[in-house]
Amino acid sequence: GESVGLHLPTLSVQEGDNSIINCAYSNSASDYFIWYKQESGKGPQFIIDIRSNMDKRQGQRVTVLLNKTVKHLSLQIAATQPGDSAVYFCAENGEAGTALIFGKGTTLSVSS
Amino acid sequence: AAGVIQSPRHLIKEKRETATLKCYPIPRHDTVYWYQQGPGQDPQFLISFYEKMQSDKGSIPDRFSAQQFSDYHSELNMSSLELGDSALYFCASSLTGGDTDTQYFGPGTRLTVL
Numbered sequence: 001g002e003s004v005g006l007h008l009p010t011l012s013v014q015e016g017d018n019s020i021i022n023c024a025y026s027n028s029a030s031d032y033f034i035w036y037k038q039e040s041g042k043g044p045q046f047i048i049d050i051r052s053n054m055d056k057r058q059g060q061r062v063t064v065l066l067n068k069t070v071k072h073l074s075l076q077i078a079a080t081q082p083g084d085s086a087v088y089f090c091a092e093n094g095e096a097g098t099a100l101i102f103g104k105g106t107t108l109s110v111s112s
Numbered sequence: 113a114a115g116v117i118q119s120p121r122h123l124i125k126e127k128r129e130t131a132t133l134k135c136y137p138i139p140r141h142d143t144v145y146w147y148q149q150g151p152g153q154d155p156q157f158l159i160s161f162y163e164k165m166q167s168d169k170g171s172i173p174d175r176f177s178a179q180q181f182s183d184y185h186s187e188l189n190m191s192s193l194e195l196g197d198s199a200l201y202f203c204a205s206s207l208t209g210g211d212t213d214t215q216y217f218g219p220g221t222r223l224t225v226l
Contacts, residue, residue: 032213034214034215041200041220041222042219042220043202043217043218043220044155044202044217045135045217046214046215046216046217049212049214052130055205072163089154089155093215094152098160098167098168099145099157099160099168099170100145100147100155100157100204100215101157102154102155102156103154104154
């Protein structure tokens with residue numbers, strides 16, 4: 001698989017590889033973090049979330065890791081498929097009912 | 113499962129015209145949010161409402177206003193449209209105080225100002 005330590009705007013992988021997308025968040029007081037997937041012309045789609053009292057959470061083929069010490073969030077996608085091709089955004093939220101602050105998106109391209 | 117509904121999906125307006133975008137949240141969700149996304153940009157928060165009261169305000173121009181109605185749907189009113197208002201406008205909804213306060217997004221309205 002391919003991983004990046006810093007945020008990169010694009011990531012290209014082969015089908016079946018593991019992908020790791022990184023994000024640096026801005027507010028040390030943020031309590032809640034979410035990864036969204038956005039396909040062209042569509043709304044952001046919820047993938048997985050994590051609260052600040054956790055450092056890892058797993059879903060179906062996806063894992064989110066949170067490192068509060070360096071304010072870093074990552075999304076791991078196992079066995080990446082062509083349907084995973086999209087722009088991925090991390091977002092942070094300090095309080096329920098308030099704005100999400102989005103990070104810069106990463107465009108994931110999966111080739112067969 | 114029911115999702116957030118937005119209408120219209122596409123809207124074309126002339127400069128200085130007005131536009132109204134509508135958002136119908138997921139049933140039982142009490143909070144709605146409006147975001148603007150320019151080409152190649154991340155979504156930027158505009159405004160949110162909880163139980164029909166404004167709960168948070170972001171970079172919403174004074175030419176824009178919004179409200180949430182008794183049935184929890186929301187409308188974003190945009191006046192004196194400018195070319196720079198051309199963007200995707202997303203509505204999201206959440207249940208504040210529920211097990212999670214995840215914001216779920218609608219499909220968006222693509223506004224083009226000519």
